[in-house]
Amino acid sequence: MNNPLSRRHFLKAAGAGSVFIPSSVKGYTGKEMRRLVIEGGIEADISKWELDTPALIVDLDALEGNLANMQNTLARNGIASRPHAKTHKCPAIARMQVEAGSVGICTAKVGEAEVMLEHGIERVLMTTTNVTPVKIERAMSLSRWYPGFVQATDTPANARDLSEAAEAAGISVDVVIDVDSGGHRTGITPGRPALELSQLVDTLPGLRFVGMLCYDGGSQHVQGFEARRAQTLERLRPAAETFSMLQRSGLNTEIFSGGGTGTYNVDHETPGFTDVQCGSYVFMDAQYLGIGGENDPTVYSDFAPSLTILTTVINSQYEGRATTDAGAKACTINRPWPIVKGESGMTYTSGSDEFGTLRYEEGASRSYRVGDKVELIVSHCDPVVNLYDQLYAVRNDRVQAVWSVAARGRST
Ligand SMILES: Cc1ncc(COP(=O)(O)O)c(C=O)c1O
Numbered sequence: 001m002n003n004p005l006s007r008r009h010f011l012k013a014a015g016a017g018s019v020f021i022p023s024s025v026k027g028y029t030g031k032e033m034r035r036l037v038i039e040g041g042i043e044a045d046i047s048k049w050e051l052d053t054p055a056l057i058v059d060l061d062a063l064e065g066n067l068a069n070m071q072n073t074l075a076r077n078g079i080a081s082r083p084h085a086k087t088h089k090c091p092a093i094a095r096m097q098v099e100a101g102s103v104g105i106c107t108a109k110v111g112e113a114e115v116m117l118e119h120g121i122e123r124v125l126m127t128t129t130n131v132t133p134v135k136i137e138r139a140m141s142l143s144r145w146y147p148g149f150v151q152a153t154d155t156p157a158n159a160r161d162l163s164e165a166a167e168a169a170g171i172s173v174d175v176v177i178d179v180d181s182g183g184h185r186t187g188i189t190p191g192r193p194a195l196e197l198s199q200l201v202d203t204l205p206g207l208r209f210v211g212m213l214c215y216d217g218g219s220q221h222v223q224g225f226e227a228r229r230a231q232t233l234e235r236l237r238p239a240a241e242t243f244s245m246l247q248r249s250g251l252n253t254e255i256f257s258g259g260g261t262g263t264y265n266v267d268h269e270t271p272g273f274t275d276v277q278c279g280s281y282v283f284m285d286a287q288y289l290g291i292g293g294e295n296d297p298t299v300y301s302d303f304a305p306s307l308t309i310l311t312t313v314i315n316s317q318y319e320g321r322a323t324t325d326a327g328a329k330a331c332t333i334n335r336p337w338p339i340v341k342g343e344s345g346m347t348y349t350s351g352s353d354e355f356g357t358l359r360y361e362e363g364a365s366r367s368y369r370v371g372d373k374v375e376l377i378v379s380h381c382d383p384v385v386n387l388y389d390q391l392y393a394v395r396n397d398r399v400q401a402v403w404s405v406a407a408r409g410r411s412t
Contacts, residue, residue, distance in 0.1 A: 027051065030051075030055070034402055046398065048398070049397070054310065054311050056307070056385070056387075056392065057308045058306050058307055058393050058394065059307075060393050060394060060395040065303075066304060066306060069302065069303060070083075071100045073264065075101070077268035079273055081101070081276050081278055082103050082257055082275040082276070083277070084105070084107075084108070084260075085116055085407070086382055087279035088283065088381075090403050091120070091121060091406050091407075093282060095119075098121060103123065104124060104125060105121055106124070106125045106126070106277050106279075109411055110126065110139055111410030112126075112407040112410050113142055113149060114410070123150075124146070125176070125213070126149070126151050127152055127178070128186065129153055129178060133165075137165065140173065143166070143171055152175070153177060154177060154180075154197070155188065159175070159201050159207065160204065162204075162206065162207060163204035164206065166206025174210045175209060177198050177212045178214070179213070179214040179242055181215060181216040183218045190238035191242055191245070194245075198212070199251070209252050210252055211252065211257070212239070212243060213258055214258045216236055216258060216263065220262030221287060224291075224297060228262055232263045232270075240271045243271070255274055257274060257277055258277060259278065261284075261288060281302075283305070283378070284306065284377075285378045287336065289301075289339075305378075307385070308341055309330060309376045311324040312372070313374060316369050316370050320360050321357060321358060323357060324358060325354070325356070326376065328351060330356075331384065332350070332387070333350060337350060340374060343365045343366060344363075344364070345363045347359050390403060390405060391404075
């Protein structure tokens, strides 16, 4: 393990967006970090700059601030949160969200729901419809063992399949209908088709109708608060009218879920919405930072970027550029490209499988040498998280915990 003296010396210097790592600092592999956690050794003073790279880091102060801001804003607006765990895939974060006051969580996949329920998250709404026999069987199995599991349907044929499977399993399962917000990606048409599907679900013997969901994904990244607000309220009007039809029909309307990070402070204006399925707010990313907020037209600063990739410079011998160890397999090729944290006058591209490229513009805040570490704000948080087995939870640059991204790769 490291020489503690040289480590202490180096730690004093750490704290910026990037730092020179003396070769006397050996660093910690992901495996060593996991072993330290198992042995309770995380009490040791380990800096994030000592982690082997590429490494995925979450800043606890920023994460906790994001959870509190979402919770406080929604409470003020009289609406609940049901955060989407497709973003973090991490039971430790789901637990924090529930402890902060969320009414449950959402998952996109059965595999994610299995992981979250197995890790003690009691209320899970799966927002994607299960259409194949194998998935329906897995969903039935979850409903059998976990009473807080709710699944979605968007066609009469699928509702009948779910009911038959539930009857065959000797159970009754909780179901919401998914209503299309206009993007035609998933969901049934609002209005009469949605009402009729709800009535069918309500009468099918294996199902218990508990409400509806409508996610307006097409509005989340609209540039500018007012444009975003106007678009989502307009697009969600047919869903709100549908919800009112369900209420007038005397159906169970305990859930009307939708919304997201981009519209969290608008969603309470859609009549009937019970909760916001916010996902990215926990981490933020370059895609969301660019959409502008209510108080700042250029940067969406309502939530702080808490998720970063730590990478090491492996070549610095060419003018105007440096090469790092975090390419597409560590960052994805989503756009905009990752942002170099705490620096100005440089760009980062991760189009190459194994390598990232830093380019300096005129007036760049600094340049890097081989062995230096660079911290990147991620391009798009969900697919980045899916590339890592573990997430280092850090406060004041010191590693506090190693969290398993337990639903990582659970895409079935
Ligand atoms: C159905 C559904 N709900 C909620 C979300 C969360 O959205 P965001 O990350 O924008 O908060 C997503 C994300 O794609 C989604 O697909």
